[in-house]
Amino acid sequence: MTSIPPEQGEVRRPTIRDVAKHAGVSKSLVSLVLQGSDQVSPARRGAVLQAMEQIGYRPNAAARSLSARRTGTIGVLLSHLRNPWIVDLLDGLHPILHEHGLRMLFGDGRLNQRTDESLIQTFLEMRVDGLVLVGTIPISPAIAQIAGEVPTVIASSRDIDLPSVDTIAADDWRGAESATRHLIELGHTRIAHISGRGVVGAIRRQAYEETMRACGLEDDIAVEAGDGGEEGAYRAAVKLLSGGKRPTAIFASNDMSCIGALSAADDVGVRTPEELSLVGYDNTYLARLRHLWLTSVDPANEEVGRRAGRALLARIDDPLRQAHVDLVEPSLQVRGSTVPIPGASSPTT
Amino acid sequence: MTSIPPEQGEVRRPTIRDVAKHAGVSKSLVSLVLQGSDQVSPARRGAVLQAMEQIGYRPNAAARSLSARRTGTIGVLLSHLRNPWIVDLLDGLHPILHEHGLRMLFGDGRLNQRTDESLIQTFLEMRVDGLVLVGTIPISPAIAQIAGEVPTVIASSRDIDLPSVDTIAADDWRGAESATRHLIELGHTRIAHISGRGVVGAIRRQAYEETMRACGLEDDIAVEAGDGGEEGAYRAAVKLLSGGKRPTAIFASNDMSCIGALSAADDVGVRTPEELSLVGYDNTYLARLRHLWLTSVDPANEEVGRRAGRALLARIDDPLRQAHVDLVEPSLQVRGSTVPIPGASSPTT
DNA sequence: GTGAAAGCGCTAACAT
DNA sequence: ATGTTAGCGCTTTCAC
Numbered sequence: 148m149t150s151i152p153p154e155q156g157e158v159r160r161p162t163i164r165d166v167a168k169h170a171g172v173s174k175s176l177v178s179l180v181l182q183g184s185d186q187v188s189p190a191r192r193g194a195v196l197q198a199m200e201q202i203g204y205r206p207n208a209a210a211r212s213l214s215a216r217r218t219g220t221i222g223v224l225l226s227h228l229r230n231p232w233i234v235d236l237l238d239g240l241h242p243i244l245h246e247h248g249l250r251m252l253f254g255d256g257r258l259n260q261r262t263d264e265s266l267i268q269t270f271l272e273m274r275v276d277g278l279v280l281v282g283t284i285p286i287s288p289a290i291a292q293i294a295g296e297v298p299t300v301i302a303s304s305r306d307i308d309l310p311s312v313d314t315i316a317a318d319d320w321r322g323a324e325s326a327t328r329h330l331i332e333l334g335h336t337r338i339a340h341i342s343g344r345g346v347v348g349a350i351r352r353q354a355y356e357e358t359m360r361a362c363g364l365e366d367d368i369a370v371e372a373g374d375g376g377e378e379g380a381y382r383a384a385v386k387l388l389s390g391g392k393r394p395t396a397i398f399a400s401n402d403m404s405c406i407g408a409l410s411a412a413d414d415v416g417v418r419t420p421e422e423l424s425l426v427g428y429d430n431t432y433l434a435r436l437r438h439l440w441l442t443s444v445d446p447a448n449e450e451v452g453r454r455a456g457r458a459l460l461a462r463i464d465d466p467l468r469q470a471h472v473d474l475v476e477p478s479l480q481v482r483g484s485t486v487p488i489p490g491a492s493s494p495t496t
Numbered sequence: 497m498t499s500i501p502p503e504q505g506e507v508r509r510p511t512i513r514d515v516a517k518h519a520g521v522s523k524s525l526v527s528l529v530l531q532g533s534d535q536v537s538p539a540r541r542g543a544v545l546q547a548m549e550q551i552g553y554r555p556n557a558a559a560r561s562l563s564a565r566r567t568g569t570i571g572v573l574l575s576h577l578r579n580p581w582i583v584d585l586l587d588g589l590h591p592i593l594h595e596h597g598l599r600m601l602f603g604d605g606r607l608n609q610r611t612d613e614s615l616i617q618t619f620l621e622m623r624v625d626g627l628v629l630v631g632t633i634p635i636s637p638a639i640a641q642i643a644g645e646v647p648t649v650i651a652s653s654r655d656i657d658l659p660s661v662d663t664i665a666a667d668d669w670r671g672a673e674s675a676t677r678h679l680i681e682l683g684h685t686r687i688a689h690i691s692g693r694g695v696v697g698a699i700r701r702q703a704y705e706e707t708m709r710a711c712g713l714e715d716d717i718a719v720e721a722g723d724g725g726e727e728g729a730y731r732a733a734v735k736l737l738s739g740g741k742r743p744t745a746i747f748a749s750n751d752m753s754c755i756g757a758l759s760a761a762d763d764v765g766v767r768t769p770e771e772l773s774l775v776g777y778d779n780t781y782l783a784r785l786r787h788l789w790l791t792s793v794d795p796a797n798e799e800v801g802r803r804a805g806r807a808l809l810a811r812i813d814d815p816l817r818q819a820h821v822d823l824v825e826p827s828l829q830v831r832g833s834t835v836p837i838p839g840a841s842s843p844t845t
Numbered sequence: 846g847t848g849a850a851a852g853c854g855c856t857a858a859c860a861t
Numbered sequence: 862a863t864g865t866t867a868g869c870g871c872t873t874t875c876a877c
Contacts, residue, residue, distance in 0.1 A: 210854030253602040410787040438759040559870035
């Protein structure tokens, strides 16, 4: 027990042992207090808490989880921190997990994707109690294996289908349908679509087309491919607006695309909304800017987050339970960018 | 050593012990391989790696950090995940830390602020090797103590001043100065300012006023308080534009405010940019939308992130080193929202 | 190069 | 209600 002089700043941190000594109790009593057990007399509890305070004790999560074999931590892998809807989803997810004493740790899939190391690996090495994959994550074959190791749910992505992974997502089909229907109810018939990428883009497009058909507008179906961003949508809209049969309304696959279409209309000299109604998707704060004020489909991301949280809790409880796909109903947020077509009968609803 | 039947899904995970047995070597040899030591013969290393692969071994971070007394993890506390510039900063921060074998773990200050538990506590309990505080974090007195426990740097906030904490931020004074100067060089004299909140808002406002004075425009100084968002700026701009001496240019404290001013101009019937030039701040993707195309000050957030990373590494290296405040030079991104005032002499630059 | 042994700080039986 | 004991999985001297 030679006392080694502490290196600069390298003070040995107090442990429960020190707390116990200081409070005049045993190690395990301290441990019980730490876990909020009610098997401890108020007097001793107070003494322990005071001792902790005095010597500046802070629990060591590594030691705790090594011993307890659980971390109380959920790994949340985000596809792309820049997606504004991700925050809405987290707003729904967090309270659910917090209620159950779980904390979230985030990783940005995009950041670590560029480098060799996978964040999922990190999470697994940390032995997180659960994993939430948010958005479209580039799927390595490893993910199937991972889902076998730790309770996993996927939120806001439809790209993965595993027997042991729950999927919670907005019902894109219904959302795109309601957007299209809204325009039809306003009297529009020449309704074009600027499509987005990935599975989500495909679903929204399909819903648009089927809804058009269901309303007898199959001859008016017009789709231009966007790139999910402003630029691609701009080019797509220019094409649509300079063609022979100009649409009176455009349903864009997301808000960014909608803004691209808006710019295109400006540049081509088509007035909005008088000559062109626009509907976006995602109901991001872009759509809420009074300068834009776009009608947009709200995917109810907060609800997606809540349900993802509940699904994860259920799966932690019973890892072998059957996988579910849970689609949340979106709602249409009507704003200034959509108006009845001039001379049309007033909308049904 | 009674073999306990595994509960459902509760398979005991393989440890280095199992790897060692499988590979026919000792525990510590496995440990060396794990750490990439070059003291291991290629043959044995191969055998160990193969064994790991075969039995599906995954290191246990808790055990490792308990033993090694370091986690290789940096806690990054974000003021608000919704701030778009945060991602730019992380883009700069991440590679620096990664180069040095450190990974980042994020926390959203806002999420956990609503609840009782502090995320900083969590990071401290995890024994992160360092802490990066990004943006304006609601400062508890605890933060001073925390900075004493773990190397800490603050990025993009000027609100904290501690002897042991480095601050890296954009030079808001210079940024606001260059915005104001840009308008003056375009021939504008009646330049108004919509101010923002917090220390940052105050600095930008001050720089605006001093620059106006320095150019002999003290009589044209006009400031309306915004709220950092679109709404407040809208109201502020309406006031400015309906007053007697209408400004020909507005410098807004951030891009959102700038858009608020843009809407106000629209509604009041003032054409932009012909009758009103606008400058924003932050150069977010809002400013880059071709529909808006705002001149905006770019705070060089990626560079802030890089320098924050370097500062943290230096402080981890030498916890007692003196605290520095490092201001990064912003640059003005000129776009379509600013034009020379009609009849003015062509700009100097 | 390789292996044995001693903890890191905590939890969780089990005894009192 | 409180103390005792045996690990959790890994790193790290220190011998060989």
